[in-house]
Amino acid sequence: MANMRRPAPEPAPGFPQIQRTPGLAQDMLREMAPFLAEEGIDVDNLDGTDPDTLQAAFARAIERHNMIQSTPVGVARDNTLTTLRTIVTALISGDATRATALLDAIPPTAADRDGATVAGTIGVAASLLDDWLARGNPNAPQGLAIATRLPAGHWTGERAATDLLALARKHRAFTKQDAVIANHGGLHVLYGLALALTATIQAWAQLSSIPDIELIDTYIA
Numbered sequence: 001m002a003n004m005r006r007p008a009p010e011p012a013p014g015f016p017q018i019q020r021t022p023g024l025a026q027d028m029l030r031e032m033a034p035f036l037a038e039e040g041i042d043v044d045n046l047d048g049t050d051p052d053t054l055q056a057a058f059a060r061a062i063e064r065h066n067m068i069q070s071t072p073v074g075v076a077r078d079n080t081l082t083t084l085r086t087i088v089t090a091l092i093s094g095d096a097t098r099a100t101a102l103l104d105a106i107p108p109t110a111a112d113r114d115g116a117t118v119a120g121t122i123g124v125a126a127s128l129l130d131d132w133l134a135r136g137n138p139n140a141p142q143g144l145a146i147a148t149r150l151p152a153g154h155w156t157g158e159r160a161a162t163d164l165l166a167l168a169r170k171h172r173a174f175t176k177q178d179a180v181i182a183n184h185g186g187l188h189v190l191y192g193l194a195l196a197l198t199a200t201i202q203a204w205a206q207l208s209s210i211p212d213i214e215l216i217d218t219y220i221a
Contacts (some may be wrong), residue, residue, distance in 0.1 A: 004100045004191050008152040013159065013184050035061035060173040066178060069121025070135035075114040080124045083116045084197065085220045091151065091198040092212050103190055118190055125193035129164060129221065132200055137219070141207040144146075145169045148194055148203040157191025160184040164196050 029036075033043045039057040041049060072080050083106065090099035110117045131137045133145040145168075150161055163180055166171040173180075181189050197220070204219075205212040 001097055002036050002100050002104060003097050004103070004156045004157055004194075005096045006158075009154050010156060013188070025079070028206055032058060032061040032065060035064050066119070070126075070174075070177065072117070072120040072124065076110070076116070076120060077124065079114060080116040080120050081220055083121060084125055084128075084194075085216050087194050088198050088201060088220060089213065089215055091194060092202065092216070099177070099194060100191075103194060106190070118186060120179055122186070122190055123174065123195060124176050125197055126164065126168070128204035129168035129173045129193070129196055129200065130171045132204075133165070133168040136171065139219070141204060144200065144203055144207060148196075148200045150199045151202070155191070155195055157188045157193075157195055158182075160188045160192030161195040161199070162192075164189070164192055165199070168196070 005189075008090055025103050029043050036043055036057055039060065041054065041057050046054065081100065087099050087102045090102065106118050108118050108120055110120075132134050132140050133148065135145075145165075148165060150158055150165075155161070160180060160183075163184070167180070177189065180192075184192070201212050201215050201219075204210070204215050208215075
């Protein structure tokens with residue numbers, strides 16, 4: 001069974017792998033069609049469209065699409081938070097195998113619009129880190145950012161977690177998530193955020209003497 005615990009330090013990320021998927025560009029264009037329409041671009045009538053204009057509009061469309069995907073609202077956000085609480089609880093209790101299984105079960109695309117997704121989970125977790133470590137949450141104890149350390153041992157996602165904690169101290173984990181994903185890969189960022197949330201909750205408990213389980217229920221919300 002998969003386990004995010006590692007017997008040795010995580011190796012540095014390798015070069016991104018380029019894979020060519022037939023029809024992928026056309027599928028992506030269709031997915032971006034509503035956002036491109038807001039830019040005045042009809043994907044069914046691109047003849048005569050300036051390539052530079054299309055490229056700039058496409059970049060803005062992807063940015064808006066990614067922002068929506070990583071910002072679940074309503075029931076979808078509630079379900080995402082429930083998933084994160086369960087994962088962090090498993091890690092704090094020492095059950096890395098269960099935490100790994102829960103992380104691996106999060107789908108790229110939800111079966112319905114209210115389900116947790118990888119993008120939504122990454123976005124919500126990164127936002128929580130920003131709020132806690134950049135002093136956005138008035139209840140976070142003084143010195144939390146300095147006191148937060150990753151759980152002992154070696155982990156898949158530990159390099160991504162280190163980068164995300166550094167960004168969160170500057171309130172930039174959410175806005176820089178795409179760059180971290182490009183560097184480490186989505187799975188490692190998902191694992192890394194679970195580690196970073198767990199580490200922050202553990203440091204919070206030590207600084208405040210509030211039980212970590214109580215902190216999970218109160219602030220992963």
